[in-house]
Amino acid sequence: MEEEPVMTPEAAPDAGLRAFDQHRRLLFGVAYQMLGSVADAEDVVQDAWLRWSAADRSDVADPRAYLVRVATRLALDRLGSARTRRETYVGPWLPEPLLTDDARGPEEAAELGEQVSLAVLVVLETLSPTERAVFVLREVFGMSWAEVAGVLDRSEAAVRQLGHRAREHVQARRPRFDTDRRAQREVTERFLAACVGGDVDALLAVLSPGVVLLTDGGGQAKAALRPIVGADKAARFLVAVSSQGLSQPGLTVRLVDVNGAPGVVVDGPAGPAIAVSLVVADGRVEQALVVLNPDKLAGLVG
Known part of the structure; x- marks a missing residue:
């Protein structure tokens, strides 16, 4: 039986592609914050696209919530193996730096802001994977507790507790910086x-x-x-x-x-x-x- 071709963005229906492109930057941001890797974040976005293009979108009431959930879970799956590799890393491990000047657009640079500083990403490495997911979704991207709970399939009470612990941890360890x-x-x-x-x-x-x-x-x-x-x-x-x-x-x-x-x-x-x-x-x-x-x-x- 001949395999069906993998649907690419160029071949996908316009509506599905437009919906995905609308949230592409957000998905990259979530994955990058979770993984500290540009390459891994781009892979997560590509995998999220493949799942989106194959999904029955008539059942998707909120494309943004659906896609963030997919991207977050894909990033969590990658985070475990990434941490194992870092245990044998030679010397200090730093996240992949990302160019955020006007060459990528002032809007994107403003969205990323101080939250993606390498120093903050280094601190995020000290959180558990689930704490990191809660912190990124809530503190960086401003999602409600209900939205975070939906993404992670946990109760609001549980994600609030995780978020409080993660926020205290980050605030105690993040370096001071000039805002000017x-x-x-x-x-x-x-x-x-x-x-x-x-x-x-x-x-x-x-x-x-x-x-x-x-x-x-x-x-x-x-x-x-x-x-x-x-x-x-x-x-x-x-x-x-x-x-x-x-x-x-x-x-x-x-x-x-x-x-x-x-x-x-x-x-x-x-x-x-x-x-x-x-x-x-x-x-x-x-x-x-x-x-x-x-x-x-x-x-x-x-």
Whole structure:
């Protein structure tokens, strides 16, 4: 018996495609927040499309609720195996950075905002999968408790308890940050200039005394295997790495929005090679998150 062809967006009925496209950005956002991976989030959206295109949509009263439920469950299924892989990861694990500047549209950048900062996603990694789902749906996307309960097939009382616990956990661990984007950008520019210029003193002036530097090479790029704590150690490491890395021919440096905040992307001949995301508070860098793993840089193509 001949297999039926898999329905693609191009071949699907216009109404079904329009309904899916209307919620595509939301589905990507939910999956990315759940998984911290651009590639995995895109896979979840594709799988959600396949389920949507094969579903009897005459029985779907609320396409948004249906699709969010599908995407959340697909993300939960992936999260377990992803966490198993991270147990053997070489060095600190950081989420995949995502370009959120005007190249992806100001509306999308505004929607993503501070909630997708790499620092917040790192904190979300410390939640249980279900707590993370509740936090993302409720705190990030503003769904009602009834909607969250429907997505997860739990009672409202249960998801409220999970949500309260997750919110307290995140608030206790998320770093302080400046809300003034102009101040964030100014500090980022000073940070970049000091790194490029190899100026340790200038870096010390922009780093908080207790700054934490995390570098994610995933065993594929040279990186520190443990967090570097303290301005002096972080400054000397950054200058040493910059003098070696930024001196290579064919590199260009972009100051762009990475995960809803000013950041730095270094491009090589083959594409993005380094991404830097900073947490700025009181005019100084509290955290510097540097992603060098080439497998995690696809979301930074301009």
